[in-house]
Amino acid sequence: MEGLFCERFFHWLRRPHARLFSLIVLVLIVPVCLRAALGWSTPLGYLSDLAIGSLLLVVLHRRAWWLALPVLLFWGLLAVATAELVSAVGRLPTPADLHYLIDPQFVENSTGGGMAHPALAVTLLVALLFWLLTQFVSRAVKRPALPRAIWAAPVVLFTAHWAAQNLWPNEDDPWRQYNLPHQLLASQVADLQIQAEEWLDGDVEEAAPVMAGLTDVDLNGHKLLSAPGQARNVLIIALEGIPGAYIRANREAIGSHYQEDLMPNLSRWAERGMNTPDYVLHTHQTIRGLYAMLCGDYDKLNNGTPKGVEMLTQHERNKACLPAQLRQNGFSTHYLQGAGLRFMAKDKIMPHIGFAATHGLEWFSNANYLEFPWGKDDRAFFEGALDYVGQLKTQKQPWMLTLLTVGTHQPYSAPDDYLERYETPKQAAVGYLDDALEQFLSGLERQGVLKDTLVMITSDESHGIDGVRLASSWGFNLTLAPEHEQLPRLNAGVYGHVDLSASILDYFDLPVPSALSGRSLFRDYDSGREIMSFTNGKLRYHDGHGIFSECDMPRRCRYYESAGFIAESAKFKGNYSGHPARQIAARADALDLSLLRTPLNHRYQFGSNNVIPLQAQIKDDWADNLIGAQYLEMPKGSHTRVRLTVRSVDPQQAAYIQLKAKEFEQDVQLGLPSEMVATADQPLEMDFSFDNPLPRKAFSFHLLGYGLGAVEVTDFSVITEVPGQEDILDDVPDDEAAQSS
Incomplete structure (x- = not known):
C-alpha cells in the first residue's frame, strides 16, 4: 500500500503543474495560513501577503532553481525575522536590521531553538523542501507558461492595498497590515515620492517651528484647589508597562470597546481619586518614562541616547528635576525599585537628579514569592515598600518616595494559581500586580499615610493591547490626595508624563523652574495644548486645536479630527507630506536636543x-x-x-x-x-x-x-x-x- 502511494506521489511530481503548485503552496498558501496562526488576521495583511506571493510567483515560476532558491531563502528569513522581532520587541524589522540575516550568531539563534515561533520556521522549511523536491523530480518536464491574467495579479493586489490604505485608513499595527518585503518597498517608494516633492519645491529653507506650546510651563489654568495642598509627603508609584485601558474609569470616559477587567482592585481605588483618562505616555522604555515624569521634559522621540544618560553630563538642568526641587524645599527624597539599579544607569541617574537615597534589589531582605529574573516579584516588592514607608514615617522631615515595580516586565511571571486563572502569563502577571498593589494601598490606609500624603499612581510605559487604538501611548494617572472631595473624579483635558513634575510643585504652591515644561494636573484649562509621543515606531502630534497627526513613514503623515489625544476613534481627514510633515519632524528634533545639541564628543x-x-x-x-x-x-x-x-x-x-x-x-x-x-x-x-x-x-x-x-x-x-x-x-x-x- 505504501509503495503504491509513493509511486503515485512521484508520478504526480512529474506532472507539468507540480512545480507551479509547490511554488503556490510556498509563497501564497503558507504565508496566509501562518498569518492566521499568528493572530495577525486583517484584510490588509492577507492582501499584502497575496501581493508579495503573486509577485514571487510570476518572477520565479520559470526560473532555474539555483536562481530562485536564494530569493526564496531570503524571503523566508524575512518572515522568520518578522515573527521573532514582533514577538520580542513589538515592531517590524527595519533596513538597518537586515544585515543580521547574514550574521552567523543570528542565524545560529534562529535555527537552534529558543525561538518564539519555531513552528513558523519549520513550516516554511518543509514547504521550501517540497518545492525543491518538485524541482528535482520534474526537472526534465517543460513548465507551462502562466496565463496572462496572472501577470496582472501583483499590480492589482498592490493597487488594491494602496487604495485601501488611503481611502479607509486604520491604525492596526504595521505587521498586521503588511508583509515585511511589502512594507520595506512601500517605505522606499514613499521616501522617493517625498524626495521628488521636495526637489520640485526647490531649496526652501524651513522656518523653525514654534516650540513654546511643547517646552514652556503653563500655569494659566484655573486652580482646582482653593489653597496649597494639605499633604505633607509625596508618593509616586510607577507600575511597569500598565496601559490606561486597565482602569475602568478611563475606559468608560473614552467609550473604549476594551472591556477586559484585569485590574479590578486598582479600578476600585480609582473611584476614590482623580483620574486623567486622556493621559499620554511619550515613549517606550522605563528610563525614558521616569525622566519625563521626574524632570518635566520630553525624552528622545526616537531611539537615541536616553536623556537620563545625557543628563549625567549636565550640572544645571538636573537641579530643576522634581527630586532636586523637593529636596531644596526640605523634603527627604527616596527612590526604590524592585530590580538592580545598574540597568539603564539608574544607580547614577537617580542621585544626579536629586534623590538623597537610591535603592534597588540590594535593599530588600524579604524573600520572593516566586522566581523572577529581574528581581522582586510584585507582592514581595510592595511588602518591602510598606516597610520602607514605615521607616519614613518615623522621621520629622516631609518625604518624597518614588517606587518602580518590575513584575509586569517580560518575561511575565506569576504564581501557579494565577497562571491557572488567566489565559496568558502576561494577564496573570497583571492580576498578581493588582492584588499586590491593593494590599499595599490598604496597608498605607491602615497606617494613616493617605491622610497626609499626595499619592500619584501611574506607569513608566505601556506594554500595549492588541486591537486598542493608541494603547502604546495610553497611560494613566490616578491621584489620591487628602482633599480628594475638592478634586473631580475625571480630570478633563490632555495631560502626560511631561506634566507630572510641574503638577506636584504646583500642588504645594512651590516655584516651578522655567526649565520644566508642561501643565498642572491641579488646574483646569480653557484651551487645548500641543503634545507629542513616539511609540511603536510612530510619531504622534496633537496641535491643541482638534487635529491629531500620526507619522509612520519618512516625512509622511495622516491627520485626523480628534478633540483630544487618546480616543476610541478619530475622523480621518487625509494624508500629507512636504512642509507640514517636516514641521512635525522639526518639533521632534528640537525636543530631542533639549539637553545636548549633538551626541558627539561627550x-x-x-x-x-x-x-x-x-x-x-x-x-x-x-x-x-x-x-x-x-x-x-x-x-x-x-x-x-x-x-x-x-x-x-x-x-x-x-x-x-x-x-x-x-x-x-x-x-x-x-x-x-x-x-x-x-x-x-x-x-x-x-x-x-x-x-x-x-x-x-x-x-x-x-x-x-x-x-x-x-x-x-x-x-x-x-x-x-x-x-x-x-x-x-x-x-x-x-x-x-x-x-x-
Whole structure:
C-alpha cells in the first residue's frame, strides 16, 4: 500500500503543474495560513501577503532553481525575522536590521531553538523542501507558461492595498497590515515620492517651528484647589508597562470597546481619586518614562541616547528635576525599585537628579514569592515598600518616595494559581500586580499615610493591547490626595508624563523652574495644548486645536479630527507630506536636543567603585549586566572608543568576564574575545574602538561576569567622536569628564 502511494506521489511530481503548485503552496498558501496562526488576521495583511506571493510567483515560476532558491531563502528569513522581532520587541524589522540575516550568531539563534515561533520556521522549511523536491523530480518536464491574467495579479493586489490604505485608513499595527518585503518597498517608494516633492519645491529653507506650546510651563489654568495642598509627603508609584485601558474609569470616559477587567482592585481605588483618562505616555522604555515624569521634559522621540544618560553630563538642568526641587524645599527624597539599579544607569541617574537615597534589589531582605529574573516579584516588592514607608514615617522631615515595580516586565511571571486563572502569563502577571498593589494601598490606609500624603499612581510605559487604538501611548494617572472631595473624579483635558513634575510643585504652591515644561494636573484649562509621543515606531502630534497627526513613514503623515489625544476613534481627514510633515519632524528634533545639541564628543562614565557580587552563571544579558551603558546613539561616520577596567575583589577568586554589544536587541559583532579573566592582581584592562559607517541607535554594551567572588568596574568610558579630531577621552581628567558617580 505504501509503495503504491509513493509511486503515485512521484508520478504526480512529474506532472507539468507540480512545480507551479509547490511554488503556490510556498509563497501564497503558507504565508496566509501562518498569518492566521499568528493572530495577525486583517484584510490588509492577507492582501499584502497575496501581493508579495503573486509577485514571487510570476518572477520565479520559470526560473532555474539555483536562481530562485536564494530569493526564496531570503524571503523566508524575512518572515522568520518578522515573527521573532514582533514577538520580542513589538515592531517590524527595519533596513538597518537586515544585515543580521547574514550574521552567523543570528542565524545560529534562529535555527537552534529558543525561538518564539519555531513552528513558523519549520513550516516554511518543509514547504521550501517540497518545492525543491518538485524541482528535482520534474526537472526534465517543460513548465507551462502562466496565463496572462496572472501577470496582472501583483499590480492589482498592490493597487488594491494602496487604495485601501488611503481611502479607509486604520491604525492596526504595521505587521498586521503588511508583509515585511511589502512594507520595506512601500517605505522606499514613499521616501522617493517625498524626495521628488521636495526637489520640485526647490531649496526652501524651513522656518523653525514654534516650540513654546511643547517646552514652556503653563500655569494659566484655573486652580482646582482653593489653597496649597494639605499633604505633607509625596508618593509616586510607577507600575511597569500598565496601559490606561486597565482602569475602568478611563475606559468608560473614552467609550473604549476594551472591556477586559484585569485590574479590578486598582479600578476600585480609582473611584476614590482623580483620574486623567486622556493621559499620554511619550515613549517606550522605563528610563525614558521616569525622566519625563521626574524632570518635566520630553525624552528622545526616537531611539537615541536616553536623556537620563545625557543628563549625567549636565550640572544645571538636573537641579530643576522634581527630586532636586523637593529636596531644596526640605523634603527627604527616596527612590526604590524592585530590580538592580545598574540597568539603564539608574544607580547614577537617580542621585544626579536629586534623590538623597537610591535603592534597588540590594535593599530588600524579604524573600520572593516566586522566581523572577529581574528581581522582586510584585507582592514581595510592595511588602518591602510598606516597610520602607514605615521607616519614613518615623522621621520629622516631609518625604518624597518614588517606587518602580518590575513584575509586569517580560518575561511575565506569576504564581501557579494565577497562571491557572488567566489565559496568558502576561494577564496573570497583571492580576498578581493588582492584588499586590491593593494590599499595599490598604496597608498605607491602615497606617494613616493617605491622610497626609499626595499619592500619584501611574506607569513608566505601556506594554500595549492588541486591537486598542493608541494603547502604546495610553497611560494613566490616578491621584489620591487628602482633599480628594475638592478634586473631580475625571480630570478633563490632555495631560502626560511631561506634566507630572510641574503638577506636584504646583500642588504645594512651590516655584516651578522655567526649565520644566508642561501643565498642572491641579488646574483646569480653557484651551487645548500641543503634545507629542513616539511609540511603536510612530510619531504622534496633537496641535491643541482638534487635529491629531500620526507619522509612520519618512516625512509622511495622516491627520485626523480628534478633540483630544487618546480616543476610541478619530475622523480621518487625509494624508500629507512636504512642509507640514517636516514641521512635525522639526518639533521632534528640537525636543530631542533639549539637553545636548549633538551626541558627539561627550564622555560617558559608567564605572564606579561599587563592589558587585557575581553569580555562578550568566542567566540573562539584560538583567545580569554589570553596567548601565544601554541604548546609546552613534551618528553615521563617527568613531566610538571604549575603555574599561574590571578587578576581582577577592584575591582568591578569578572573575570571568564577557562583553557583548547589541543594537535594537540584536547582537553586534565587535571582534572581542568571547571570554576574559580578571583577578585582584591582574585586572582586566581594555581599550578598543570601532567605526560607525551607518547610524547606530538603541546600542547597548553588556558587561557580564560570573564566578564565586565579586568585582569592581572602576572604569567603563564611552566616547563617540569624528575620526581624526583630538581625542578628549585621554585629555579630560576622570573627575571632570561627564561625572556620573
